[in-house]
Structures are given as structure tokens and as C-alpha cells.
Amino acid sequence: MEENTPGLTLLGLGAMGTALAHAWLAAGHRLTVWNRTPGRAKQLVGRGARIAPSAAEAVAANRLVVVCLLDDASVGETLDGADLAGRDLVNLTTGTPAQARARAAWAAERGARFLDGGIMAVPPMIGVQEAGAFVLYSGSRDLLDEHRDTLAVPAHPVHVGEDAGFAALYDVALLSAMTGMFAGITHAFALLRREEISPREFAPMLAGWLTAMTSSAYGTADQLESGDYTRNVTSNLAMMVEGNATMLRTAEEQGVSAELLTPFMTLMERRLADGHGDEDTTGVIDLILR
Known part of the structure; x- marks a missing residue:
């Protein structure tokens, strides 16, 4: 290790923590x-890491302390009894915005600066610059x-902001969008499943279509931002709701449950019934706000 490289x-050495450790060691950082x-x-150890016998001793070893544990409760349990005064605490443990804000206040009470992070990557992407991995930080x-x-x-x-909860909020918002995409991909492949259509041949078309959308x-x-949900509408809600009927009939013909699609379609129908047929689906956002 280079002596002038920050320690x-x-x-936490789960799959993600271990990937983080390897990246820092490969870059020559002194790591406890x-x-x-x-x-x-x-x-x-063979790569130069020092193992601390306790979390408190690990915290005492360096000013910069990165935490990558199972959940927020684990963070509290692990750091209980550790002296955080003067430490810079970076929490990469997955949690909610409210948990991040509470943990920031908790750290401040103990004399530590705090940064919450959301890792937008899987372990194999860590330390590989060309992989496109990034970490959202707030605080x-x-x-x-x-x-x-x-x-x-x-x-x-x-x-993404001084508000410690923003990284977790961005993280979950991005993951929520991804989950919806996965639901659509699942339904699309299910429609083809019993036909003589190669999934491998269909995949490039599906990926290209989703990328365009x-x-x-x-x-x-x-x-x-503008508050005008009719702005630059290409396919309005009335047209889309009418088109939903074809998607539902096709699912029935193919013997596929429509349960991945119907929650969103139901919201579209509610918005249309409220007299917003000239919008697109943006108004659905207002329907699900509590």
C-alpha cells in the first residue's frame, strides 16, 4: 500500500461489501x-487489508468509515458503542428516505458528518470504470x-442533494421504474411462450422498442414541470384505454393472465372517467398520490 493513499x-463484507473492498485494495488504499x-x-488479508477485532476498533482506525450492511437496524447495532466523533460516516446500506434522514440526525448527535448512498450497480460492476456503475449520494x-x-x-x-433522504429516494424511484419494465418484459414473453417464436430472436426487438420508449x-x-398534461401529447388517454382492450383480449386468447397489466390499466380508466381523455398517462401520477 502507498503511504500517501488515504485510508x-x-x-460489512457481504457480496457488495467484498466488491467494494477489492476495488479499494486494488487502487492501493489502506483498508481496515x-x-x-x-x-x-x-x-x-493477503491483499493488504487489516481486520479489526470489533466494529468500534474499525471505526477508530480511520476518519472515513463506510458502512455496507444488511439493513438500517444492522447499522445501528453495529455502530452502537463506537465513538463517531470527528468521523465521516458514509452509509451504503439499502434503506428508505426516512431511515436515511433519521440516521443522519443520529450521526450528527454523535459528532459525525454523514452521507447516505445508493449503489446503482451489482457487485461485478464495482471497480470497473467502463461498466457504468454509479453511486447516488445525499447529505x-x-x-x-x-x-x-x-x-x-x-x-x-x-x-443528489443535501437532504440525506434523497439518495434512497432516487434509488427506489429508479428501481421502481425498472420493476415496472420487468413486469412488461415478463408479460411480453408470456404472450409468445406457447408459439413457435424464438425468445432469442424476439429479445433484440423487445429491447430496441423499450429503449425507444x-x-x-x-x-x-x-x-x-409545466402543469399542462395535454402538452405535446401523441397518443391521448382515450386512445390508449381503447387500445388496452386489444391487449387484454390478446392475453386471454394466448392463455396469459393480465394481472401484471391491469393495475395500471385500471388507473388509466379512472383518469379517463374523470374527464382527462386528451391527456396521456401523466395524470395517473396524481391518482396514486395519497
Whole structure:
């Protein structure tokens, strides 16, 4: 390890934590690690990592402390009794916006600066710059700026606001969109499943179509910003609801349940019934706000 390379502490060596550790060690950082199951850390010793016997001792070893644990409760349990005064705490544990905000206040009470992070990658992407991985950060911008070079090693850092809850909110919003896409992909393949159609041949067409359709996010954003949901509408809600009937009939003919589609279609019908047939689907957003 290079003596002038910043040192840091990493708490948690699950699949993601281990990937983070390998990235920092490969970049020459002095790394102190701790894991509830010590055996997981042994593979890192040969690469230069130091294993701390307790989480408190790991925290004491470096100013920058990165936490990548199972859940928010694990963070509290692990750091209970550790002296956080003067530490820079970066929490990469998956959680909710409310949990991140509460953890930021908790850290401040203990004299630590706090940054919450949402890792937009899977472990094999970590430390591979061309993989396009990035980490959403929210909370102390000063903390991120001071440790940017270190935090940029595993993945590109993107600060999304001083509000500590924003990284988790962005994270879940992106994952929610992805989940909806997965539902559509699942339904599409189900429609073809009993036909003599090669899934491999269909996949490029499906991927290309979805890629083209993602540009609709810009139109939705523009309508939300302007407040005019009829702005630049290509296919209005009345047309889409009418087209939904064909999709539902096709699913029935193909022996496929429409349960992945009907919740959204039902909301579209409600919005249309409220007299918004000249909009597109942006108004559905208002329907699901509580």
C-alpha cells in the first residue's frame, strides 16, 4: 500500500461489501475491515487489508468509515458503542428516505458528518470504470468533496442533494421504474411462450422498442414541470384505454393472465372517467398520490 493513499474503514463484507473492498485494495488504499462473520475477511488479508477485532476498533482506525450492511437496524447495532466523533460516516446500506434522514440526525448527535448512498450497480460492476456503475449520494456535500477520489474508486459518485433522504429516494424511484419494465418484459414473453417464436430472436426487438420508449420520461417530466398534461401529447388517454382492450383480449386468447397489466390499466380508466381523455398517462401520477 502507498503511504500517501488515504485510508478508510469498511464495515460489512457481504457480496457488495467484498466488491467494494477489492476495488479499494486494488487502487492501493489502506483498508481496515470488519464483518460480523470474521471468516469472510480472511481473503482480503493477503491483499493488504487489516481486520479489526470489533466494529468500534474499525471505526477508530480511520476518519472515513463506510458502512455496507444488511439493513438500517444492522447499522445501528453495529455502530452502537463506537465513538463517531470527528468521523465521516458514509452509509451504503439499502434503506428508505426516512431511515436515511433519521440516521443522519443520529450521526450528527454523535459528532459525525454523514452521507447516505445508493449503489446503482451489482457487485461485478464495482471497480470497473467502463461498466457504468454509479453511486447516488445525499447529505454532506463537503464530505463527498473531501473524499471524492476515494469514493470514486468503486463507482462514479453523483450527489443528489443535501437532504440525506434523497439518495434512497432516487434509488427506489429508479428501481421502481425498472420493476415496472420487468413486469412488461415478463408479460411480453408470456404472450409468445406457447408459439413457435424464438425468445432469442424476439429479445433484440423487445429491447430496441423499450429503449425507444424510454424517451417518454422527458415528456412526462416536462408536463409535470409545466402543469399542462395535454402538452405535446401523441397518443391521448382515450386512445390508449381503447387500445388496452386489444391487449387484454390478446392475453386471454394466448392463455396469459393480465394481472401484471391491469393495475395500471385500471388507473388509466379512472383518469379517463374523470374527464382527462386528451391527456396521456401523466395524470395517473396524481391518482396514486395519497
